[in-house]
Amino acid sequence: MDFGLDDEQRAIVDTVRTFVTRELYPHEEEVERTNEVSQELAAQIRKRAIEAGLHAANMPAELGGGGLDAVGMTLAERELGKTSYALQWLVARPSNILQACEGDQRDRYLMPAIKGERYDCLAMSEPGAGSDVRSMTTRAVRDGDDYVIDGTKHFISHADKSDFVILFASTGSDEVRGRKVNLITGFLVDLDSPGLTVVPGPHSVSHRGYHHSELVFESCRVPVANRLGEEGHGFDLMGEWLGASRLTVAATSVGRARRVLDMTIRWAADRQQFGQPIGKFQGVSFQLADMVTELEAADLLTLRAAWKLDHGTMTDQDAAMAKVFASETLGRITDRALQIHGGMGLMEELPIERFWRDARVERIWDGTSEIQRHIIGRSLLRPLDA
Structure with a gap:
């Protein structure tokens, strides 16, 4: 190979x-x-x-x-x-x-986004519906040629810098395996639409300058022409998007972990204690060995999933394994890096504390580590009807 x-x-x-x-x-x-x-x-x-x-x-x-x-x-x-x-x-x-x-959506949203004339954000999460997307309460009710949307979305990344939102809302309900679930539909909504308010979200310790917002919909009217796909089939659209998004988290986690590791190797080579570089002590060198080994494994797992996606064979399990392992590897590497840097690792004079803070969110957004493990476990058991 x-x-x-x-x-x-x-x-x-x-x-x-x-x-x-x-x-x-x-x-x-x-x-x-x-x-x-x-x-x-x-x-x-x-x-x-x-x-x-x-x-x-x-x-x-x-x-x-x-x-x-x-x-x-x-x-x-x-x-x-x-x-x-x-x-x-x-x-x-x-x-x-x-x-x-x-149709017209391509001229108003797709092509301007590709040309850099308009920017999108994605709205799925709600205060009461994070990992359980099917339980979202933001509703879109058909009224003639419009949908009337009411509800609140939160943790919407870069909504403050975007022009329109790809919104997912409930448009009804159905019973799936004995459980009542919401039918989800996608919409394209301009962020300056009447009835839509963008509110700054709480301050996050991860990724300063990359803000998240709350979107409050109060009788916001959206034309039927702005519906993305068929009514009730938004969950399928989300499924297609989430695979690529989880690969993005995995890849960016690998890249950031590589930068942190490079910084830490240089620190271990230059920092002197007891008359020699601290990298010569097993307590440090063994940590470096674990860091690079896990990083290479995360990189290969991510590239493998991407290769399978190109060949039409990537499964939800592939994307989930890449996302959970790469994001958790980043967390372990940044934590070890901070420990090797000692007290200076926590000081703002060095970027290590920033990488450490930023790493924490990767295990949460775009599907928590627990959700990824659920996907993996389900994929293993489903062929056995378990």
Whole structure:
């Protein structure tokens, strides 16, 4: 089996790595200090990302996107993951779910997103419905040529920087295996729509400058023409999107873990105690050995899932295994890195404490570690009718 990259893949890595180093790294400290990315800086990064051919790299070439396959996107996400989410998000990858747009929706939402003229966010989570998506209470009721939407969404990433939301709401109910569940439908909703209010969410310790918001819908009228797909089939659309999104979390976790490990190796080689580099002590060198071994395993697991996605064989189990292992590996690596750095690891003068804080959310968003394990366990037992 050949694990090497071909010339095109190496070019992808080099291009994204150079962009991240030149255009994003220099602004990390400012974002950490201010908890904000200025409009001027955001516009500059977006413009340069478009010029570099990195914008909408995940979208088909025939639509004007970069046309990268899953492996190519994983390699790109791995490099982007090395820096702040608030900065790397500006190298926009429109949600894959927008490819479900039809008719006029393509002109109003899909194509502007690919061109960098409009930006999307995704709204699924609610105060009372996180992992249990089917229990969402935000409702869309058909009224003539409109749907009237009422309810609240929270933890909606970068809604404050977006133009429209891909919303999932309940449009009825059905009984599945003896349990009453909501039928979910997708909608495209402009964030300036009457009846929709964007409220800043609580402060998060992870990913400063990358904000989340609450979306409050109060008799918000959305045209039927803005429905994404068929009524009641939104859960299927979410399923298609979540696989790619979990690969993104896995890839960015691998990239950030690689950067932390590199910093920690340098620290272990330079930091002197008892007359020698601390890396020579088994208490440190063994931790470094575990860190790099787990990181290589997470990288291969993620690339394997991406390769299977390109070949049409990736399962929910593949994506779940990559997401849970890579995100938890990142958590272990950042924790060990902080321990090796000692007291300085907790000081804001070094970025280690930031990576440590940022790593924690990866085990929660886009499906918690518990949900991923449930998916894996279910996949193992279902063929046996258990």
